[in-house]
Amino acid sequence: MAGLELLSDQGYRLDGRKAAELRKVQARMGVFAQADGSAYLEQGNTKALAVVYGPHEMRGSRSRALHDRAVINCQYSMATFSTAERKRRPHGDRKSTEMSLHLKQTFEAAVMTQLFPRSQIDIYVKILQSDGGNYSVCVNAATLAVINAGIPMRDYVCACTVGFVDETPLADLCYAEESGGVSSLALALLPRGGQIALLQMDARLHQDHLESLIEAAMTACKGVSKVLDEVVRQHLQEASVLTRE
Amino acid sequence: MAVDMRLPTVKSPPVSVLDRKDLVVPGDVITSDTGFMRGHGTYVDEDKLTASVAGKVQRVDKLICVRPLKTRFNGEVGDVVVGRITEVQQKRWKVETNSRLDSVLLLSSVNLPGGELRRRSAEDELTMREYLHEGDLISAEVQSVFSDGALSLHTRSLKYGKLGQGVLVQLSPSLIKRQKTHFHNLPCGASIILGNNGFVWLYPTPGQQEEEAGGFYTSLEPVSLSDREVISRLRNCLLALAAHKMLLYDTSVLYCYESSLQHQVKDVLKPEVMEEIVMLTQQKLLEQES
Numbered sequence: 001m002a003g004l005e006l007l008s009d010q011g012y013r014l015d016g017r018k019a020a021e022l023r024k025v026q027a028r029m030g031v032f033a034q035a036d037g038s039a040y041l042e043q044g045n046t047k048a049l050a051v052v053y054g055p056h057e058m059r060g061s062r063s064r065a066l067h068d069r070a071v072i073n074c075q076y077s078m079a080t081f082s083t084a085e086r087k088r089r090p091h092g093d094r095k096s097t098e099m100s101l102h103l104k105q106t107f108e109a110a111v112m113t114q115l116f117p118r119s120q121i122d123i124y125v126k127i128l129q130s131d132g133g134n135y136s137v138c139v140n141a142a143t144l145a146v147i148n149a150g151i152p153m154r155d156y157v158c159a160c161t162v163g164f165v166d167e168t169p170l171a172d173l174c175y176a177e178e179s180g181g182v183s184s185l186a187l188a189l190l191p192r193g194g195q196i197a198l199l200q201m202d203a204r205l206h207q208d209h210l211e212s213l214i215e216a217a218m219t220a221c222k223g224v225s226k227v228l229d230e231v232v233r234q235h236l237q238e239a240s241v242l243t244r245e
Numbered sequence: 246m247a248v249d250m251r252l253p254t255v256k257s258p259p260v261s262v263l264d265r266k267d268l269v270v271p272g273d274v275i276t277s278d279t280g281f282m283r284g285h286g287t288y289v290d291e292d293k294l295t296a297s298v299a300g301k302v303q304r305v306d307k308l309i310c311v312r313p314l315k316t317r318f319n320g321e322v323g324d325v326v327v328g329r330i331t332e333v334q335q336k337r338w339k340v341e342t343n344s345r346l347d348s349v350l351l352l353s354s355v356n357l358p359g360g361e362l363r364r365r366s367a368e369d370e371l372t373m374r375e376y377l378h379e380g381d382l383i384s385a386e387v388q389s390v391f392s393d394g395a396l397s398l399h400t401r402s403l404k405y406g407k408l409g410q411g412v413l414v415q416l417s418p419s420l421i422k423r424q425k426t427h428f429h430n431l432p433c434g435a436s437i438i439l440g441n442n443g444f445v446w447l448y449p450t451p452g453q454q455e456e457e458a459g460g461f462y463t464s465l466e467p468v469s470l471s472d473r474e475v476i477s478r479l480r481n482c483l484l485a486l487a488a489h490k491m492l493l494y495d496t497s498v499l500y501c502y503e504s505s506l507q508h509q510v511k512d513v514l515k516p517e518v519m520e521e522i523v524m525l526t527q528q529k530l531l532e533q534e535s
Contacts, residue, residue: 034415036317055317057331057339057347112288112297117393119345147271150313152286152297155272192272193290229270232299236268239314239490240301 004180006165014176015044022160022172022220025227027141029148029235037149041141044174045131050141052149054121070116074103076138078127099135102198106139106159106188109197112152121151132175133161135186135200140224147232156228157197159188160220162213164205169216171223185213189221249515269296275309284310318343318418318442320396324387325427327413327440328398330377336370338377340385343418343442346395350377354388354399356406382408384438384446404428408438409463411448412480416487418443422494429495433502435475439493445483447476474510478502481513482522489523500529 007013017023023044032038037052058065065071076099078089089096107123123145125138136159143157163170163182170177173184183203189196205213269275277293286298287309296302300313320326320342331347332339338350352365352373377383384405385398400406418441421427427439430450438446449472451464468476482501486493491501504525505513512518 030315037315055345057341116345147299148315150298150300150316152288153271154288154290154297156270190272232270233268236270236299236314237265240265240268 004176006163006177006180006182007168007170013170015174019168020171020216020219022223023174025140025224027144027228027231029144029231030239035145035149037145037147037151039141039144039148041137041144043133043137043140043172045129046127046133046137047129048134048137048141049126049128050138050145051124052122052142052145052151053124054149055116055119055151056122058118058120065118065120068117069113070111070119070121072104072107072111072113072121072123074100074107074123074125074142076100076103076125076127078130078134082127082130099138102135102200103138103142106157106198107142107146109188109195110143110153110155110157110190111146112154115152130175132173132178133186136160136172136188136224139188140228144228144231148235155190155192156225157188158191158221158225158228159186159198160217160224161186162217162220164209164213167209169213171216171220185217187214187217187221189218189225191222191225194218251516267302268300269302269311270299271297275302275311280307282308284308286311286313315417315419317345319394320344320348320387320390320442322387322389324441325384325438326387326396326398326442327382327384327408327438327444327446328442330379330381330383333374333378336373338373340383340398342396342398342440343415343444344394344396346393348387348396348398349391350383350385350398350400354397354401356401356403377407382413382446384408384440407463408446408448410465410468411446412476414445414447414480414483416443416445416483416493420487420490420493421445422492422497424494431479431495431499431502433475433479433499434472435479437479437495437498439495445493447479447483449476478505478510478513481505481510485513485519485523486526488519491523491526496533497526497530500533501526504529 025043027041029039031040035051039050041048055070076096080088123142125142127134139157139159161173161184163173163177163184165182183205185201188198273296275294275296279292281294283289287294288297296311298311298313300311303310303312326342328340328342330338331341336352340348340350342348385400387396388399389397421439421441430436436448436450449468482505486501504522508518
C-alpha cells in the first residue's frame with residue numbers, strides 16, 4: 001500500500017467522506033444556445049462540459065451510415081489546464097480514443113437510435129478540471145445534454161467509479177484515491193431497470209469481492225441518478241414557466 | 246472603445262415549485278393501463294407506457310405523446326421552410342433545414358426560368374448548379390414526407406425560390422407560431438419569412454420588377470443604410486423575443502420593433518434592454534387581445 005492511508009480507522013477517507021458518500025454534484029442544462037443540447041456538470045472538483053448535435057444527416061464519410069438506426073459519434077477531450085501539470089493533449093491520442101469508444105458504447109445502450117435511420121448524433125465532452133472519475137462525470141454530463149437535446153432515451157445513464165480498500169468499497173473516487181493504487185471499477189447503469197450499460201475494470205481484484213463492489217457501484221449510480229433527476233425536473237419547470245404553458 | 250460590463254446575476258429560483266403531473270423525464274412511467282396508444286416520445290417497457298424524452302405529456306383520446314421542450318424540426322406537408330443547399334446531386338438538391346435528415350429538392354419541383362410548363366431536359370440537369378449551388382439559401386414549402394422522416398420540398402410558386410440579400414436568424418422551431426401566411430411585408434420597411442423550421446429570413450422589401458425570373462433572380466443593388474438599420478434592429482428584436490421564449494409571428498415582431506425604437510440598435514442586445522422591450526411587447530399584445 002502507498003504511504004497514504006485511504007481509509008482511517010474511524011471510517012473516514014482522505015477528503016473527509018464516508019466510504020459510501022458521493023461528492024457534491026452540481027449541474028446546469030442548456031448552457032449553449034447554438035447546440036441542440038448542452039450541459040455542464042461538476043462532481044466535486046471534476047468538471048465537464050458536454051454538447052450534443054443531432055440527429056442530423058451524416059457528415060464526413062457517408063458510408064458509415066446505418067440504414068436502420070442512427071450512428072453515435074462521441075469525442076472526449078481534456079483541456080490543457082485540466083490537470084496539475086499543464087500539458088498539450090493532441091486530438092486522438094490513445095487514452096481519449098479509448099474513452100470516446102466507451103462513451104459511444106454507453107450511449108448506444110441508452111439512446112433509442114432505431115428511431116433515426118441514416119442519421120448521426122454527435123456527443124462532444126470536454127473535461128475542464130480533472131480530479132478523478134473522468135469517465136463517470138463525462139457520462140453524467142452527456143446524459144443531461146442528450147436529454148436537453150430532446151433525443152429519446154430509455155432511461156438516464158448514470159456512472160460512478162468505485163474502489164476497494166480494506167475490504168470496503170469506496171464510492172466516487174477522487175484523484176488522490178485513484179492514483180493511490182486502489183483497484184477500481186467504473187460502472188454505467190440505467191437505474192430504473194438496473195441494467196448495466198458499461199462495466200470496466202483494469203485492476204486485479206479477488207473474485208469474491210466483485211459482487212459487493214458491483215453492488216456498491218450500483219447504489220452509488222442510483223444516488224447520482226437522483227441528483228440528475230432533480231436537475232432535469234428543475235430545468236423543465238423553469239422552461240415551462242418561461243413559455244407560460 | 247466603450248466597454249460594457251455587468252456583474253453576474255443570481256438566477257432567480259422558479260416562482261412555483263409545484264410538482265406538476267404533466268411534466269415527465271425519460272424513464273417515467275406515464276400509465277400502466279394497456280388501453281392507451283403509444284405516441285412520439287414514449288415507449289412500452291413491460292406493458293407500461295414510459296416516457297423517453299423530458300417534456301410535457303399530451304393526450305388526444307387514446308393517444309399519448311410527450312413533447313420535448315426543444316427538438317429538431319419535424320416537418321409537415323405545407324410548412325414553409327428556409328434552408329441552405331448542401332449538395333447538388335443528379336436531378337436533386339440536398340437542403341439543410343434543421344431537420345433530422347437533409348431535405349430533398351427535386352429538379353422537377355422547381356420553377357425554372359422560362360415558363361411553368363417547360364420540359365426538364367438533360368441539359369437542365371447539367372446546368373443545375375447555375376440555378377442553385379452549394380451554400381445558397383432558399384425558401385420552399387414541404388411537399389411530402391418520406392418514410393424515414395426526410396422532407397421533400399418544392400418551390401413551385403413565385404413566392405418561393407432563391408434568397409438574395411438579407412439576414413438569416415436561426416432559432417428554435419418551437420418558437421414559430423403556425424399561421425396562414427409566413428411571408429410578411431412589415432410596415433417598418435423590411436420583409437420577413439418566418440420559416441417553420443426556425444430559420445427566419447429578413448430582407449429589404451422587394452420592388453415589383455423581379456417577379457419575372459421565377460425566383461432565381463437575385464438583386465445585387467446596394468441596400469440603403471436605413472434599410473440595413475431596420476433589418477439589424479429586427480434581427481436583434483428576434484433574438485430578444487427568442488431569449489424570453491416568446492412566440493414569433495408578425496404582430497409580436499412588429500410590436501417588439503416598435504418598443505425597441507427608443508434604444509439604439511446595438512443596445513437591444515443588452516439583457517436589461519431585452520427584458521424591458523419584451524415586457525412592453527407583452528403588454529401591447531395583451532392590450533390588443535382585450
